[in-house]
Amino acid sequence: MPFTLATWNINSVRLREGLVARLMREETPDVLCLQECKSPVEKIPMDQFQALGYTHMVARGQKGYNGVAILSKLPMQEVGSQDFAALGHARHIAGQLENGVTIHNFYVPAGGDKPDRAINEKFGQKLDYLTEMRDWFHDDRPEKSILVGDLNIAPREDDVWSHKQLLKVVSHTPIEVEHLGQTQEAGNWVDITRQDIPDGQLYSWWSYRARDWDAADKGRRLDHVWATPDISNAAHSSRIRRDVRGWEQPSDHAPVFATFDL
Protein backbone atom coordinates (compact mmCIF):
# COMPACT_ATOMS: atom_id res chain seq x y z
CA MET A 1 0.00 0.00 0.00
CA PRO A 2 1.58 3.28 -1.03
CA PHE A 3 1.82 6.06 1.49
CA THR A 4 2.85 9.67 1.17
CA LEU A 5 4.90 11.43 3.77
CA ALA A 6 5.64 15.11 4.26
CA THR A 7 8.10 16.99 6.49
CA TRP A 8 7.61 20.63 7.37
CA ASN A 9 9.26 23.02 9.82
CA ILE A 10 6.10 24.85 10.86
CA ASN A 11 7.66 27.48 13.18
CA SER A 12 4.81 27.38 15.72
CA VAL A 13 2.06 24.85 15.19
CA ARG A 14 -0.40 26.92 17.23
CA LEU A 15 0.09 30.14 15.26
CA ARG A 16 -0.09 28.21 11.99
CA GLU A 17 -2.80 25.66 12.80
CA GLY A 18 -4.72 26.92 9.76
CA LEU A 19 -1.78 26.38 7.41
CA VAL A 20 -1.29 22.83 8.68
CA ALA A 21 -4.99 22.13 8.10
CA ARG A 22 -4.79 23.64 4.61
CA LEU A 23 -1.84 21.42 3.70
CA MET A 24 -3.68 18.39 5.09
CA ARG A 25 -6.70 19.24 2.91
CA GLU A 26 -4.74 19.98 -0.25
CA GLU A 27 -2.24 17.12 -0.09
CA THR A 28 -3.66 14.58 2.37
CA PRO A 29 -0.25 13.07 3.16
CA ASP A 30 -0.68 9.90 5.19
CA VAL A 31 2.07 11.04 7.54
CA LEU A 32 2.99 14.66 8.33
CA CYS A 33 6.17 15.31 10.32
CA LEU A 34 6.42 18.76 11.90
CA GLN A 35 9.36 20.53 13.51
CA GLU A 36 9.60 23.69 15.63
CA CYS A 37 6.10 23.19 16.97
CA LYS A 38 7.07 25.53 19.84
CA SER A 39 4.37 24.03 22.00
CA PRO A 40 3.89 21.60 24.84
CA VAL A 41 2.37 18.40 23.43
CA GLU A 42 -0.93 18.88 25.28
CA LYS A 43 -1.41 22.30 23.65
CA ILE A 44 -1.00 21.09 20.05
CA PRO A 45 -4.37 21.89 18.43
CA MET A 46 -5.35 18.30 17.72
CA ASP A 47 -9.13 18.77 17.33
CA GLN A 48 -8.97 20.10 13.79
CA PHE A 49 -6.22 17.70 12.77
CA GLN A 50 -8.24 14.74 14.07
CA ALA A 51 -11.31 15.95 12.19
CA LEU A 52 -9.20 15.88 9.02
CA GLY A 53 -8.32 12.25 9.64
CA TYR A 54 -5.03 12.65 11.50
CA THR A 55 -6.10 10.61 14.48
CA HIS A 56 -2.63 9.40 15.49
CA MET A 57 0.21 11.46 16.88
CA VAL A 58 3.53 10.92 18.54
CA ALA A 59 5.32 14.05 19.75
CA ARG A 60 7.78 15.72 22.05
CA GLY A 61 7.23 19.30 23.05
CA GLN A 62 8.44 22.17 25.17
CA LYS A 63 7.18 25.67 25.79
CA GLY A 64 8.28 28.22 23.22
CA TYR A 65 11.15 26.32 21.60
CA ASN A 66 11.83 23.26 19.43
CA GLY A 67 9.24 20.47 19.46
CA VAL A 68 8.62 17.65 16.97
CA ALA A 69 5.41 15.83 16.07
CA ILE A 70 4.36 13.07 13.69
CA LEU A 71 0.69 13.32 12.71
CA SER A 72 -0.67 10.29 10.91
CA LYS A 73 -3.81 8.97 9.28
CA LEU A 74 -2.36 5.49 9.69
CA PRO A 75 -2.03 3.75 13.04
CA MET A 76 1.37 4.44 14.54
CA GLN A 77 3.17 3.42 17.70
CA GLU A 78 5.74 5.53 19.45
CA VAL A 79 9.11 3.81 19.43
CA GLY A 80 11.11 6.30 21.46
CA SER A 81 12.93 9.59 21.40
CA GLN A 82 16.56 10.53 21.88
CA ASP A 83 18.19 13.52 23.57
CA PHE A 84 21.42 13.68 21.60
CA ALA A 85 24.14 15.91 23.06
CA ALA A 86 22.08 15.96 26.28
CA LEU A 87 20.59 19.35 25.48
CA GLY A 88 17.28 18.58 27.16
CA HIS A 89 15.52 19.75 23.98
CA ALA A 90 12.54 18.20 22.17
CA ARG A 91 14.31 17.46 18.89
CA HIS A 92 13.54 13.83 18.05
CA ILE A 93 10.58 11.46 18.03
CA ALA A 94 10.19 8.11 16.32
CA GLY A 95 7.05 6.22 15.35
CA GLN A 96 6.37 2.89 13.68
CA LEU A 97 3.58 2.16 11.18
CA GLU A 98 1.76 -1.16 11.02
CA ASN A 99 3.72 -2.11 7.88
CA GLY A 100 6.83 -2.13 10.09
CA VAL A 101 8.31 1.10 8.77
CA THR A 102 9.98 3.27 11.42
CA ILE A 103 9.89 7.04 10.97
CA HIS A 104 12.44 9.27 12.68
CA ASN A 105 11.56 12.96 12.88
CA PHE A 106 14.49 15.28 13.72
CA TYR A 107 15.05 18.94 14.42
CA VAL A 108 18.84 19.31 14.43
CA PRO A 109 20.18 22.38 16.31
CA ALA A 110 20.63 25.41 14.06
CA GLY A 111 24.08 26.13 15.47
CA GLY A 112 24.13 29.89 16.05
CA ASP A 113 25.87 32.48 13.91
CA LYS A 114 29.61 31.87 14.07
CA PRO A 115 30.88 28.54 12.68
CA ASP A 116 33.51 28.14 15.40
CA ARG A 117 32.92 26.03 18.47
CA ALA A 118 35.64 27.87 20.40
CA ILE A 119 33.60 31.08 20.45
CA ASN A 120 30.08 29.77 19.80
CA GLU A 121 28.82 27.03 22.09
CA LYS A 122 25.79 26.41 19.88
CA PHE A 123 27.95 25.43 16.93
CA GLY A 124 29.73 22.84 19.08
CA GLN A 125 26.38 21.49 20.24
CA LYS A 126 25.25 21.11 16.64
CA LEU A 127 28.36 19.12 15.71
CA ASP A 128 28.06 17.01 18.87
CA TYR A 129 24.41 16.34 18.13
CA LEU A 130 25.33 15.04 14.67
CA THR A 131 28.19 12.94 16.06
CA GLU A 132 25.87 11.28 18.56
CA MET A 133 23.32 10.65 15.81
CA ARG A 134 26.10 8.99 13.82
CA ASP A 135 27.20 6.78 16.70
CA TRP A 136 23.63 5.79 17.52
CA PHE A 137 22.82 4.71 13.96
CA HIS A 138 26.20 2.99 13.73
CA ASP A 139 25.54 0.92 16.86
CA ASP A 140 21.95 0.08 15.95
CA ARG A 141 21.78 -0.04 12.15
CA PRO A 142 18.32 1.06 11.02
CA GLU A 143 16.17 -1.14 8.79
CA LYS A 144 12.92 -0.35 7.01
CA SER A 145 13.33 3.20 8.25
CA ILE A 146 12.71 6.74 7.08
CA LEU A 147 14.49 9.74 8.57
CA VAL A 148 13.05 13.19 7.95
CA GLY A 149 13.29 16.64 9.37
CA ASP A 150 14.95 20.01 9.53
CA LEU A 151 18.59 18.90 9.63
CA ASN A 152 19.72 22.54 9.38
CA ILE A 153 22.44 21.64 6.86
CA ALA A 154 22.40 22.05 3.08
CA PRO A 155 25.02 19.50 2.02
CA ARG A 156 25.38 19.94 -1.73
CA GLU A 157 26.58 22.86 -3.80
CA ASP A 158 23.21 22.91 -5.56
CA ASP A 159 21.40 22.87 -2.21
CA VAL A 160 22.23 26.55 -1.71
CA TRP A 161 21.85 29.69 -3.80
CA SER A 162 25.62 30.34 -3.74
CA HIS A 163 28.07 27.66 -2.68
CA LYS A 164 30.96 30.13 -2.61
CA GLN A 165 29.16 32.78 -0.59
CA LEU A 166 27.89 30.29 1.98
CA LEU A 167 31.07 28.31 2.65
CA LYS A 168 31.56 30.18 5.94
CA VAL A 169 27.87 30.48 6.75
CA VAL A 170 26.43 28.08 9.34
CA SER A 171 24.37 25.41 7.51
CA HIS A 172 26.82 24.97 4.61
CA THR A 173 30.32 24.89 6.14
CA PRO A 174 32.54 21.94 5.18
CA ILE A 175 32.71 20.65 8.77
CA GLU A 176 28.92 20.52 9.04
CA VAL A 177 28.62 18.81 5.66
CA GLU A 178 31.24 16.29 6.80
CA HIS A 179 29.36 15.59 10.04
CA LEU A 180 26.05 15.17 8.21
CA GLY A 181 27.71 12.87 5.68
CA GLN A 182 29.06 10.65 8.46
CA THR A 183 25.61 10.43 10.04
CA GLN A 184 24.14 9.49 6.66
CA GLU A 185 26.84 6.86 6.09
CA ALA A 186 26.44 5.35 9.56
CA GLY A 187 22.80 4.50 8.88
CA ASN A 188 23.29 3.73 5.16
CA TRP A 189 20.70 6.46 4.59
CA VAL A 190 19.72 7.24 1.01
CA ASP A 191 18.85 10.87 0.25
CA ILE A 192 15.40 10.26 -1.27
CA THR A 193 14.82 13.84 -2.43
CA ARG A 194 18.03 13.78 -4.45
CA GLN A 195 17.41 10.23 -5.64
CA ASP A 196 14.24 11.56 -7.25
CA ILE A 197 15.49 15.02 -8.22
CA PRO A 198 19.23 14.53 -8.87
CA ASP A 199 19.97 17.73 -10.76
CA GLY A 200 19.56 21.42 -10.23
CA GLN A 201 19.09 23.91 -7.44
CA LEU A 202 16.70 22.71 -4.77
CA TYR A 203 15.66 24.68 -1.67
CA SER A 204 13.26 24.18 1.22
CA TRP A 205 13.98 27.32 3.26
CA TRP A 206 14.08 31.04 2.49
CA SER A 207 14.92 33.63 5.18
CA TYR A 208 12.24 35.96 6.51
CA ARG A 209 14.77 38.75 6.18
CA ALA A 210 14.79 38.97 2.42
CA ARG A 211 12.68 41.83 1.16
CA ASP A 212 11.30 39.58 -1.59
CA TRP A 213 12.16 35.95 -0.86
CA ASP A 214 10.69 34.69 -4.14
CA ALA A 215 12.50 37.13 -6.41
CA ALA A 216 15.80 36.99 -4.50
CA ASP A 217 15.51 33.19 -4.23
CA LYS A 218 18.39 32.90 -1.79
CA GLY A 219 17.28 29.53 -0.54
CA ARG A 220 18.83 26.51 1.10
CA ARG A 221 17.78 22.83 1.26
CA LEU A 222 17.71 22.29 5.02
CA ASP A 223 14.82 19.81 5.15
CA HIS A 224 15.46 16.22 4.18
CA VAL A 225 13.88 12.84 3.51
CA TRP A 226 16.18 9.85 3.89
CA ALA A 227 15.42 6.12 3.80
CA THR A 228 17.31 2.87 4.37
CA PRO A 229 18.35 0.88 1.26
CA ASP A 230 15.81 -1.89 1.94
CA ILE A 231 12.98 0.54 1.14
CA SER A 232 14.70 3.30 -0.85
CA ASN A 233 13.68 1.70 -4.16
CA ALA A 234 10.05 2.01 -3.13
CA ALA A 235 10.35 5.81 -2.95
CA HIS A 236 9.26 8.13 -5.72
CA SER A 237 7.49 11.41 -6.52
CA SER A 238 9.58 13.62 -4.24
CA ARG A 239 8.70 17.30 -4.39
CA ILE A 240 8.93 20.54 -2.46
CA ARG A 241 5.83 22.74 -2.29
CA ARG A 242 7.66 26.02 -2.77
CA ASP A 243 4.39 27.91 -3.15
CA VAL A 244 3.56 27.18 0.50
CA ARG A 245 6.38 29.58 1.45
CA GLY A 246 4.20 32.26 -0.17
CA TRP A 247 1.06 31.56 1.87
CA GLU A 248 -0.29 34.18 4.25
CA GLN A 249 1.88 34.48 7.40
CA PRO A 250 4.00 31.54 6.29
CA SER A 251 6.66 29.43 7.90
CA ASP A 252 10.11 30.19 6.50
CA HIS A 253 10.27 26.50 5.43
CA ALA A 254 8.37 24.74 2.64
CA PRO A 255 7.09 21.17 3.05
CA VAL A 256 9.00 18.32 1.42
CA PHE A 257 7.12 15.23 0.14
CA ALA A 258 7.89 11.65 -0.87
CA THR A 259 5.75 8.62 -1.65
CA PHE A 260 6.68 5.02 -0.78
CA ASP A 261 5.11 1.98 -2.47
CA LEU A 262 5.28 -0.52 0.36
Next chain:
DNA sequence: ATGGTCGCCAAGCGA
Protein backbone atom coordinates in the same frame (compact mmCIF):
# COMPACT_ATOMS: atom_id res chain seq x y z
C1' DA B 1 30.87 44.49 7.00
C1' DT B 2 26.09 45.14 8.46
C1' DG B 3 21.30 44.72 8.98
C1' DG B 4 17.50 42.85 7.49
C1' DT B 5 12.38 39.52 9.96
C1' DC B 6 10.03 36.40 12.60
C1' DG B 7 7.90 33.83 17.17
C1' DC B 8 8.30 33.10 21.80
C1' DC B 9 5.85 36.29 25.06
C1' DA B 10 6.44 40.81 26.89
C1' DA B 11 12.91 41.57 27.22
C1' DG B 12 15.82 39.53 24.76
C1' DC B 13 16.91 35.04 22.83
C1' DG B 14 16.90 31.81 19.18
C1' DA B 15 16.46 31.07 14.26
